[in-house]
Amino acid sequence: xxxxxxxxxxxxxxxxxxxxxxxxxxxxxxxxxxxxxxxxxxxxxxxxxxxxxxxxxxxxxxxxxxxxxxxxxxxxxxxxxxxxxxxxxxxxxxxxxxxxxxxxxxxxxxxxxxxxxxxxxxxxxxxxxxxxxxxxxxxxxxxxxxxxxxxxxxxxxxxxxxxxxxxxxxxxxxxxxxxxxxxxxxxxxxxxxxxxxxxxxxxx
Amino acid sequence: xxxxxxxxxxxxxxxxxxxxxxxxxxxxxxxxxxxxxxxxxxxxxxxxxxxxxxxxxxxxxxxxxxxxxxxxxxxxxxxxxxxxxxxxxxxxxxxxxxxxxxxxxxxxxxxxxxxxxxxxxxxxxxxxxxxxxxxxxxxxxxxxxxxxxxxxxxxxxxxxxxxxxxxxxxxxxxxxxxxxxxxxxxxxxxxxxxxxxxxxxxxxxxxxxxxxxxxxxxxxxxxxxxxxxxxxxxxxxxxxxxxxxxxxxxxxxxxxxxxxxxxxxxxxxxxxxxxxxxxxxxxxxxxxxxxxxxxxxxxxxxxxxxxxxxxxxxxxxxxxxxxxxxxxxxxxxxxxxxxxxxxxxxxxxxxxxxxxxxxxxxxxxxxxxxxxxxxxxxxxxxxxxxxxxxxxxxxxxxxxxxxxxxxxxxxxxxxxxxxxxxxxxxxxxxxxxxxxxxxxxxxxxxxxxxxxxxxxxxxxxxxxxxxxxxxxxxxxxxxxxx
Numbered sequence: 001x002x003x004x005x006x007x008x009x010x011x012x013x014x015x016x017x018x019x020x021x022x023x024x025x026x027x028x029x030x031x032x033x034x035x036x037x038x039x040x041x042x043x044x045x046x047x048x049x050x051x052x053x054x055x056x057x058x059x060x061x062x063x064x065x066x067x068x069x070x071x072x073x074x075x076x077x078x079x080x081x082x083x084x085x086x087x088x089x090x091x092x093x094x095x096x097x098x099x100x101x102x103x104x105x106x107x108x109x110x111x112x113x114x115x116x117x118x119x120x121x122x123x124x125x126x127x128x129x130x131x132x133x134x135x136x137x138x139x140x141x142x143x144x145x146x147x148x149x150x151x152x153x154x155x156x157x158x159x160x161x162x163x164x165x166x167x168x169x170x171x172x173x174x175x176x177x178x179x180x181x182x183x184x185x186x187x188x189x190x191x192x193x194x195x196x197x198x199x200x201x202x203x204x
Numbered sequence: 205x206x207x208x209x210x211x212x213x214x215x216x217x218x219x220x221x222x223x224x225x226x227x228x229x230x231x232x233x234x235x236x237x238x239x240x241x242x243x244x245x246x247x248x249x250x251x252x253x254x255x256x257x258x259x260x261x262x263x264x265x266x267x268x269x270x271x272x273x274x275x276x277x278x279x280x281x282x283x284x285x286x287x288x289x290x291x292x293x294x295x296x297x298x299x300x301x302x303x304x305x306x307x308x309x310x311x312x313x314x315x316x317x318x319x320x321x322x323x324x325x326x327x328x329x330x331x332x333x334x335x336x337x338x339x340x341x342x343x344x345x346x347x348x349x350x351x352x353x354x355x356x357x358x359x360x361x362x363x364x365x366x367x368x369x370x371x372x373x374x375x376x377x378x379x380x381x382x383x384x385x386x387x388x389x390x391x392x393x394x395x396x397x398x399x400x401x402x403x404x405x406x407x408x409x410x411x412x413x414x415x416x417x418x419x420x421x422x423x424x425x426x427x428x429x430x431x432x433x434x435x436x437x438x439x440x441x442x443x444x445x446x447x448x449x450x451x452x453x454x455x456x457x458x459x460x461x462x463x464x465x466x467x468x469x470x471x472x473x474x475x476x477x478x479x480x481x482x483x484x485x486x487x488x489x490x491x492x493x494x495x496x497x498x499x500x501x502x503x504x505x506x507x508x509x510x511x512x513x514x515x516x517x518x519x520x521x522x523x524x525x526x527x528x529x530x531x532x533x534x535x536x537x538x539x540x541x542x543x544x545x546x547x548x549x550x551x552x553x554x555x556x557x558x559x560x561x562x563x564x565x566x567x568x569x570x571x572x573x574x575x576x577x578x579x580x581x582x583x584x585x586x587x588x589x590x591x592x593x594x595x596x597x598x599x600x601x602x603x604x605x606x607x608x609x610x611x612x613x614x615x616x617x618x619x620x621x622x623x624x625x626x627x628x629x630x631x632x633x634x635x636x637x638x639x640x641x642x643x644x645x646x647x648x649x650x651x652x653x654x655x656x657x658x659x660x661x662x663x664x665x666x667x668x669x670x671x672x673x674x675x676x677x678x679x680x681x682x683x684x685x686x
Contacts, residue, residue, distance in 0.1 A: 105413060109385065112409035149218075149272035153327060153339040156225055157346060160320050163232070164350035167313045168365075 004048055011044040028074045036067045053135040217267055217278035220257040220286065221326050227253030228319035235312030243310045247301035250315035254294040254322065261287055268683065274394045275333035277464075280683035284533065284676060285329045285460035292452035292540045293322040295655055299544075300445035302649040303551055307559070309355055309443055318449060321347035325457030332468065334383045334393040337461060341379070341425065344454060345372050351449070352442045364441025371434045372424070379421025385414030395469040403472045412476050419480055422465065425458035427507075428514045429487035439507035444559060447503055448547035451510050452540045459517060459536050463529060466521070467684050474524045481522040482614055488515025489621035496628045502550055502563050505628065506543070509587060512625055513539050519618050520602035523609035530681035531601035534673065538598040538666075542586050545659025549580045552648040552656075563632060568641025576648065579660035581633045586663040588629035589622050594666035 018041065021034040039062045046055035128138050143151055198204060215222075231249055235241055261283055268279040297318055304310040324343030331337035349372060353365020387393050389410035390401035402411060424431040439447045466477055492512020499505040517539065520531035553560050570577040586595035599622060606615040648656075 109410055109413055146273045149275055150335055150339060153336075153343060156320065156323065157339065157343045160317070160343060160346045160350075163313055163317065163320075164346060167311060167317070167350055168353055168356060 007044065008048055011041045011048070014038075015041040015045065029071065032067060032071045032074055035070070036063050039063050039067065051135060053139060214271070216264060217269070217271055217330075218276060219260045219264075220290075221323055221330075223257045223260060224253060224319050224323040224326065227256070228316050228323070231312070231319070232316050235316065241312055243301040243305040246312050246315050247297055250297050250319055251294050253319060254290050254297070257326075258287055258290050258294075261290075270332055270396075272336075274396055275336040276327075276330050277332035277395075277468075278330060281460070281464070281533075281680040282330045284680040285456060285536075286326050288537055288540060289325050289329065289453050289456045289460075290322060292456060292544065293318060293325075293449065295544050296445070296449035296452060298651050299448060299548060299551055299655055302651060303445045303559075304443070306554075307355075307443065311354075314351065314354065317347045317351050321351070321449075322453065325453060328457045328461040329464070331461060331464065332395045334386065334395075334398075337465070338376075338379065338383065340461070341421075342376065344457065345376070345425075348372075348450065348454060351446045352438055354446060355443050358441070360441035361443060362441075364438045367441075368434055368438045375421045375424035375431065378417050378424075382414045382417025382419075382421060385410055386418065389414060395465070398469040399471065402470060407473050407476060411470075411473070415470055415473070415477060416480065418465070419462075419477065422458065422462050423484055426455050426462070426514045426517075427511055428484045428518060429491045429511060430484075432488070432491065432511045435511060436504045436507040439510075440501055440503045440561075444503065444547070444551050444561070447506070448544065448551065451506060451543045451547060455510065455514065456536045456540055459514075459532065463521060463532060463684070467529065478522055478524050481518050482611065485515045485518035485522055486614065486617050488512060488518065489618055489625075490515075493621040493624035496625065499628070500562055500564070502553070502561050502566075502632075505563065505632075506546065506550070509625075509629075510543065512621065513587075515621070516599060516602055516618060519611075519614060520605045522611060522614060523602075523605040525605060525609055526681050526685050528602075528605035528609060529684055530674075530677045531605040533677040533680055534601050535598045537673070537677070538586075538594045538663075541659050541662045542583055542595055545583045545656055545663065546580070546587070548652045548656040548659065549576060549583070552576065552645060552652045554646050555643060556646060563635060564639075565642060566632065567635050567639035569636040569645075571641040572644040573648075576656065577636045579656050581636060582660055582664055584629040584632050588626040590626070592667055594663045597666060597670065 015038050018034040018037040022031045022038065025031040025034060039058055043055040043058040043063075046052070046058060133141075196204065227250075231246060231253070234249070235246065264278075264283065266280065270277045297315055300314070301310070304314060321344050324340050324345070324347065327336060327340030327343060329340075331340050349365055349369040352368050353362050355361035383393070386398060389408060390398045392398055392401065405411070420431065427435040439450065442450065466474075466481075470477055488511050492508050492510075492515055496505050496508035496512070499508065513535075517532050517535040520528045520535060522528070523531070550561065551559075553565055566580075569580070582593065586593035589595045589599040591597075599618070603615045603618050606612075606618065
């Protein structure tokens with residue numbers, strides 16, 4: 001077992017372990033922290049695969065943006081998690097039953113998995129030699145050619161999600177204070193400053 | 205069409221999708237920056253965009269082939285289903301603007317979201333790869349979730365949107381799980397390669413598992429039993445115009461997608477999926493027939509009616525033959541015509557104080573508005589499957605295909621479900637013609653009247669255009685089996 005194997009098992013075990021902690025942690029803030037740990041370990045797995053660009057993306061986008069956003073939302077929303085868990089025991093038997101059925105299916109599937117001797121992985125797009133073609137460039141080459149249809153479609157899907165969020169939540173509020181630059185510029189001293197002579201000892 | 209072909213070259217097949225998306229983006233910008241846009245202009249802009257897309261499809265002639273390394277396929281089947289889907293979307297938008305404006309629901313995002321959803325449906329119809337299929341479904345669904353909750357001030361509408369979203373996300377999860385299994389066991393996401401791998405290895409546990417999960421996700425989209433739970437609530441809670449849209453276009457696209465997946469990728473293990481389709485079909489027909497009987501809300505009734513109709517359409521699919529696919533295509537076209545006409549009437553059910561949606565509100569309609577009552581009665585007869593109306597032929601095609609494929613029990617259940625289902629359609633007719641006249645409805649808007657007339661005459665005069673339509677559907681079905 002080489003060093004890479006050791007790291008593979010380390011990262012995998014940590015990913016699975018922190019994944020479990022995400023759903024079992026009592027404190028939602030801890031759950032998000034474990035989610036971040038899972039992301040970082042997944043990034044480690046990517047590096048072992050030689051996909052360092054994806055690893056960096058995972059750290060920057062998921063850890064840097066998504067998970068931090070989660071953290072903000074969890075902290076800002078005052079959700080009573082005890083109340084959410086109230087029905088937990090009531091639905092536990094049904095959930096456990098479904099879980100066991102799915103587990104049984106997975107076991108049956110792995111029983112059916114029939115790996116030929118001397119098999120080789122058949123990647124859709126093989127990773128080119130990093131010395132000749134950097135990882136980033138290799139992704140760019142397929143992303144904007146073979147996968148441009150998916151790429152554009154995903155863009156439209158994200159746009160739809162944004163439109164949806166705005167349509168469903170944005171309201172014009174009359175009480176909200178907005179800056180009106182023209183109004184501010186048009187203000188003159190005569191409109192806003194009043195000079196009064198105050199006699200000593202009397203006040204206004 | 206030489207100019208476009210030379211201009212865009214090999215990108216010609218994707219022109220309709222591009223038209224929809226670019227049109228939606230332009231309309232979005234117009235909505236943001238031009239303050240004077242109103243419901244009428246935006247609606248007609250959306251209809252113009254859809255018409256342009258239909259024109260591009262029509263002018264393509266018989267272009268066929270795949271694009272983007274095989275992930276996007278264009279053939280006669282895709283073209284016909286896209287034209288039907290686009291027309292259904294256009295009519296749904298056309299019927300909506302008056303209703304939305306009167307109910308203070310109008311926002312310029314509405315037609316934009318419909319255009320984006322329609323673009324997703326086109327991707328679903330043309331999907332020739334699991335990833336393309338998933339992206340199409342998500343694009344469609346995201347837009348649909350939003351318009352289901354479009355009436356933000358109504359708790360029921362928000363509930364409809366949320367319910368649809370949560371269950372839809374669950375269905376997407378199932379779909380992705382199935383896709384990952386299929387990818388794992390066949391080594392590809394492209395339908396052509398999957399078909400080759402299935403052909404080589406035959407039935408294997410992994411592929412069947414994957415196929416079952418994949419079908420769960422897809423059947424959810426046509427709301428067939430046992431994945432129909434969301435339908436009545438979403439149909440009832442959403443604004444009626446949104447329900448109109450839901451009942452027609454997405455169903456056509458999802459059915460086309462199912463046909464493509466099953467025949468394009470899994471044709472070699474047909475007996476495996478046939479038994480699933482037979483079960484889903486029987487369950488949907490029976491539930492559609494029985495559960496609709498007790499309904500008092502006409503939108504809920506139409507929801508159960510649509511569940512039943514999806515069951516019937518699946519009968520043709522279960523047959524597993526070319527004539528079965530032709531029957532499915534014809535069924536979906538006729539279903540779309542009947543549904544849009546019926547919803548034109550439901551949208552017209554409005555009194556001065558606002559829209560009404562109880563079946564009893566239709567009582568004595570014949571005395572107040574004989575034309576509307578007559579056409580709605582014809583549509584109901586057609587939905588029930590009474591000859592010589594279009595709905596009869598739709599059922600005839602699918603049942604004939606089932607009988608020819610030696611699926612006699614399925615055909616018998618179909619006939620029985622059709623007889624039971626006739627009860628609630630006939631009850632509506634009885635209420636309209638023989639009950640005490642209620643307060644008359646407000647004057648029907650021109651757009652609704654137009655759609656009702658077109659669909660009413662299309663249903664009554666089906667025998668007149670039966671032959672050409674059968675020919676087109678036959679050619680489309682044939683393209684799938686080449």
